[in-house]
Amino acid sequence: MDQVTQAVNWDEVSAEQLDAMERKIAAKYIKKFPLGIIIWGFANTLIWLALWPLVILGLLPIWAAFPIAVVNVCAAYLPSHDAQHSIIAREGHKLRWLNELLGHVSLIPFAQSFRYLRFTHFEHHAHTNNPDLDPDFDVHAENRKVYFRNALMRKQPINATRKDLYSAALERVGKSAVAVDAIAIRTVYTLVLFVAACSGYAIEAALLWWLPLHIADIYIPYYLSWKPHHPGTDQGRYQDTEAFKSTFGNLVSSGMQYHVVHHLYPRIPLMHTPAAFREMRPILLRRGCDLRGM
Amino acid sequence: MAKFFKMVFSPIVFGVLFLAPLIAQSMTAAGLQIFALPNLIVGLFIGGGLGLMAHYRGSWIWIK
Numbered sequence: 001m002d003q004v005t006q007a008v009n010w011d012e013v014s015a016e017q018l019d020a021m022e023r024k025i026a027a028k029y030i031k032k033f034p035l036g037i038i039i040w041g042f043a044n045t046l047i048w049l050a051l052w053p054l055v056i057l058g059l060l061p062i063w064a065a066f067p068i069a070v071v072n073v074c075a076a077y078l079p080s081h082d083a084q085h086s087i088i089a090r091e092g093h094k095l096r097w098l099n100e101l102l103g104h105v106s107l108i109p110f111a112q113s114f115r116y117l118r119f120t121h122f123e124h125h126a127h128t129n130n131p132d133l134d135p136d137f138d139v140h141a142e143n144r145k146v147y148f149r150n151a152l153m154r155k156q157p158i159n160a161t162r163k164d165l166y167s168a169a170l171e172r173v174g175k176s177a178v179a180v181d182a183i184a185i186r187t188v189y190t191l192v193l194f195v196a197a198c199s200g201y202a203i204e205a206a207l208l209w210w211l212p213l214h215i216a217d218i219y220i221p222y223y224l225s226w227k228p229h230h231p232g233t234d235q236g237r238y239q240d241t242e243a244f245k246s247t248f249g250n251l252v253s254s255g256m257q258y259h260v261v262h263h264l265y266p267r268i269p270l271m272h273t274p275a276a277f278r279e280m281r282p283i284l285l286r287r288g289c290d291l292r293g294m
Numbered sequence: 295m296a297k298f299f300k301m302v303f304s305p306i307v308f309g310v311l312f313l314a315p316l317i318a319q320s321m322t323a324a325g326l327q328i329f330a331l332p333n334l335i336v337g338l339f340i341g342g343g344l345g346l347m348a349h350y351r352g353s354w355i356w357i358k
Binding site: 158183186187190193197200202203205210 | 299302303305307308311312314315316318319320323348349351352353354355357358
C-alpha cells in the first residue's frame with residue numbers, strides 16, 4: 001500500500017505540508033467502501049431478532065441467549081454511527097438508501113432513533129468538550145469509578161437530564177421534530193416490555209432487551225464518549241480527542257482506541273481508522289495530539 | 295396524547311406492568327414462594343413499591 005508518510009524528513013516539513021499529507025491519507029481511507037460495517041449492522045440486528053423466537057420456542061436456553069443479546073445490543077450503535085456520518089453513501093449517491101436503511105435497522109436492538117442520534121452527534125462533533133454545547137458533555141468524570149457511578153445515577157428518574165441536553169442541541173440546529181422519532185421508538189420498546197411481561201415472557205424480555213440495553217447504555221458512552229475525550233477539558237481540532245490503549249483490545253473497546261482519527265476525519269470508515277491512525281501517527285504527534293503512547 | 299406518554303414512561307406503571315411480572319415469573323422459575331402468597335402479589339408489592347419510590351423519590355435505588 002502506498003504510504004504517504006514513508007521516508008519523510010519530519011524536521012523539514014512545514015505546517016502546510018503536514019496538512020496536505022494528513023488530508024491525502026484521509027482521502028485514501030475515505031474512498032474505501034465499508035462492506036464490513038454494512039454486514040455487521042444487518043447481521044447483528046438479524047441475530048438479535050432471531051433470539052426471540054429461538055428462546056420463546058425453547059430452541060435456545062435463555063442463559064445462552066442473554067450474553068448473545070448483550071453483545072448484539074452493545075454492537076448495535078457503531079454501524080449506525082458510520083451511517084450517521086454518511087460513510088456508506090452521501091446524499092445524492094445511488095446507495096444513499098442503503099446508508100439510511102443501515103442507520104435505522106442497526107439501531108433496533110439499541111431502541112434508539114437514527115435521526116435523533118445523528119443530529120445530536122453532529123453537535124458533539126461541532127462542539128466537542130464544550131460544557132454548554134456538547135450534548136455528550138455529561139459523561140465526563142474524573143475517573144472510571146466516577147464514570148460508572150454517574151452512569152448509574154443518570155438512570156434514576158431525577159437525574160435523567162441527557163434528553164434535555166439532546167433536546168437543546170436539536171433546538172439549536174432546528175431539528176426538534178426528530179425528537180418525535182426517539183419518543184416513538186422508546187414508547188414501542190416500553191410497550192413491548194409490558195406486553196411480553198404480562199404475557200408470561202418477562203424473563204425473556206428482561207434478558208433479551210431490558211438488561212442488555214442497560215448494559216449497552218453504560219458500555220457505549222464509556223468507550224465512545226468518556227474514554228477518548230477524557231479528561232474533557234481541552235477543545236480544538238487536535239486537542240479534544242485522544243488515542244488510548246485499551247486493556248481489552250480494539251474489539252472490546254469498539255475500535256475507539258483510534259477515535260482521534262474519527263474526530264479529525266469523520267468520514268473514514270470505523271474499520272479503517274486503525275490503519276489511518278498508524279499512517280497519520282507521525283503527523284498527529286507533530287500536531288500535539290495526546291496519543292497516550294499509541 | 296401527553297397523558298398517554300406520561301403514563302407509558304411512569305415509573306409506577308413500569309413497576310406494575312414489567313417489574314411485577316418479572317419478579318413473579320423469576321420466583322416461579324426459581325421455585326420460590328413467600329408465606330404461601332401468590333408470586334404475582336409479591337411481584338406487585340416489590341415492583342409497585344420500587345415504582346412508587348422511583349416516582350416520588352426520583353430514584354430506583356434510593357440514593358440519588
